[in-house]
Amino acid sequence: MNVLAPALLLFVSLTLAASAAPAGPPLHASSLISEIAAAIDGKTKKPKKKRAASSKPAKAPLPKPRPEALAAKPAPATEATPKDGTAEPKPTEASTEPKPEDIAKIPAPVPTPRPDALTVKPPAAEAKKNEEKKAEEKKAEKTEKSGKTEKTAEKPEQTKENPASTKTSEHEMIHAPVPESDTAEFVPLPAPRPKNIKPDYGPHPPPPGLVEAEVPNDPLPDPVCDELEAKGEIEFERLPRIMEGQCGALTPIRLKAFTPKDGPKVTLENPVTTSCQVAGTALGWLTTSVQPAAIKHLGGTIREFRQTGGYECRGRNRDPSAKMSEHGIANALDIGGFERENGVVVPVSDKGEAELGFLNDIRKEACGPFTTVLGPGVAAHEEHFHLDLARRGKDGRTTYCR
Numbered sequence: 001m002n003v004l005a006p007a008l009l010l011f012v013s014l015t016l017a018a019s020a021a022p023a024g025p026p027l028h029a030s031s032l033i034s035e036i037a038a039a040i041d042g043k044t045k046k047p048k049k050k051r052a053a054s055s056k057p058a059k060a061p062l063p064k065p066r067p068e069a070l071a072a073k074p075a076p077a078t079e080a081t082p083k084d085g086t087a088e089p090k091p092t093e094a095s096t097e098p099k100p101e102d103i104a105k106i107p108a109p110v111p112t113p114r115p116d117a118l119t120v121k122p123p124a125a126e127a128k129k130n131e132e133k134k135a136e137e138k139k140a141e142k143t144e145k146s147g148k149t150e151k152t153a154e155k156p157e158q159t160k161e162n163p164a165s166t167k168t169s170e171h172e173m174i175h176a177p178v179p180e181s182d183t184a185e186f187v188p189l190p191a192p193r194p195k196n197i198k199p200d201y202g203p204h205p206p207p208p209g210l211v212e213a214e215v216p217n218d219p220l221p222d223p224v225c226d227e228l229e230a231k232g233e234i235e236f237e238r239l240p241r242i243m244e245g246q247c248g249a250l251t252p253i254r255l256k257a258f259t260p261k262d263g264p265k266v267t268l269e270n271p272v273t274t275s276c277q278v279a280g281t282a283l284g285w286l287t288t289s290v291q292p293a294a295i296k297h298l299g300g301t302i303r304e305f306r307q308t309g310g311y312e313c314r315g316r317n318r319d320p321s322a323k324m325s326e327h328g329i330a331n332a333l334d335i336g337g338f339e340r341e342n343g344v345v346v347p348v349s350d351k352g353e354a355e356l357g358f359l360n361d362i363r364k365e366a367c368g369p370f371t372t373v374l375g376p377g378v379a380a381h382e383e384h385f386h387l388d389l390a391r392r393g394k395d396g397r398t399t400y401c402r
Contacts, residue, residue, distance in 0.1 A: 222251035225276040233260050234279050242273075242330070247313035249330035255279050255310065260287050264301055264341075272310025275330050277389055281369050282333055285387075289365035290338070297358035300341045307336025307384060317380040326372070332388035349376055349383050367401035378402045 219238035228234050235257040242248040255274050257267040266286060286302075294302050311330040315322035326332040337347040338358075346355045359375075366387055367373045374386040392398035 220251050222276055224280060225251060225253065228276055228280055234258055234283055236276070236279060239273065242311070244313050246324060247328040249273075249275060249311065251275065252311060252330045253279065255282075258283050258286055263287055263291055264303060266302060267304050268308045269304060269306045270308050272308050272333065273330055274310040274333055278331060278333050278387075281389065282387070285362075285366055285369050290362050293358050293361040293365070294338070294340070297354045297361070298340055298346070302338045303341050304339040305335050305337075306339055306345055306347075307334070309334035309384075326388035326390050331390065332372075332386065334384050334386055336384040347383070348385055363401075367399050371397060371399050373399075373401040375402075 219240055225236075225238060228236070234255070236253040236255050239252045239254060241250050242252055252273050253276055254271050255268060255278075256271045257265055259265045260283065263286075291301050294300060310327070310333060312325070312327040314320075314325055314328060316325045327334075335348070337345045339345045346358065348359060350356065350359065363373060363375055363385065366385070370387040370389060371392060372386065372388045372390050374381045375384070376382050390400075392400065
């Protein structure tokens with residue numbers, strides 16, 4: 001029924017149209033039937049079934065190519081259809097790019113000339129200066145050329161040499177002697193340094209940074225020495241200043257003997273280098289303590305100091321790492337024994353009753369005039385007395401006696 005309904009509707013519509021149409025040629029039944037059959041065939045055709053979606057996963061779409069932002073694409077050309085109706089082929093991208101041969105044929109742009117209004121013209125004064133400079137430069141060139149020609153005229157003609165012989169190797173050019181110029185001044189070479197020079201630093205070299213002053217030829221003045229010379233009770237010789245690293249003395253003397261007015265002469269076995277202050281103090285100790293004690297305990301006076309010592313650049317107790325000794329500044333005196341008038345020597349280490357009494361008395365009496373007194377019983381002083389004038393305390397007279 002569903003198939004015949006549209007056919008009947010088509011038949012009725014055709015009959016109504018035929019009745020309403022104007023008079024014309026009659027419609028044949030065969031034509032109507034063929035039209036109805038064609039309509040029925042079109043309606044009865046079954047639609048094609050869609051294929052079921054495959055179970056395979058769909059492929060992800062590929063990303064679109066990135067547009068070249070910097071590349072300028074040519075504007076699309078309008079398609080012009082020719083008169084014969086055939087369309088022209090579209091130009092490809094390769095055809096739009098210029099060929100290198102065409103680029104080379106393109107002429108370079110010609111710069112536009114600068115207007116005369118913008119050009120800066122030098123003033124008249126500057127133009128004159130420029131002309132004067134040019135003229136001076138030309139004169140200088142002429143003079144140089146004339147000088148060169150004169151020099152070449154003075155030189156004799158050199159003989160032509162074989163070009164093969166003039167060629168030198170690179171090694172010969174590098175090691176060739178430099179020719180001396182006529183204008184170079186002659187500088188004499190320094191005298192050769194003498195060999196086997198030994199610095200006079202004494203037993204110990206001076207500390208770094210110490211600048212030694214020049215030793216004067218004549219001894220420096222000293223009022224204490226002047227006073228001793230005026231009294232005439234000490235035989236000594238003035239010496240130049242001593243500078244020996246950290247050691248030294250400004251006004252040293254070589255002490256030889258004591259000649260007091262109220263007593264016998266007392267000599268030194270070895271003349272010592274010391275100071276006038278030490279010599280004057282020793283003279284007072286000799287006259288007030290040594291000779292009276294010798295008469296009391298030994299029955300006679302002393303005529304010589306034995307095993308004496310004075311200036312020596314060294315540390316205390318001869319220790320290089322110890323503090324500087326007073327001997328290093330000529331401010332000390334060492335005595336190892338006393339020779340009597342009869343020639344008998346009393347050493348400092350003597351243990352005899354009379355001798356020991358004598359030695360103890362003079363040792364006690366030395367403490368005061370001398371600020372330091374050391375002897376037997378003290379390390380490194382078992383065989384001599386050490387007497388010096390080291391300054392201690394506020395007034396410099398604090399004593400150290402052992």
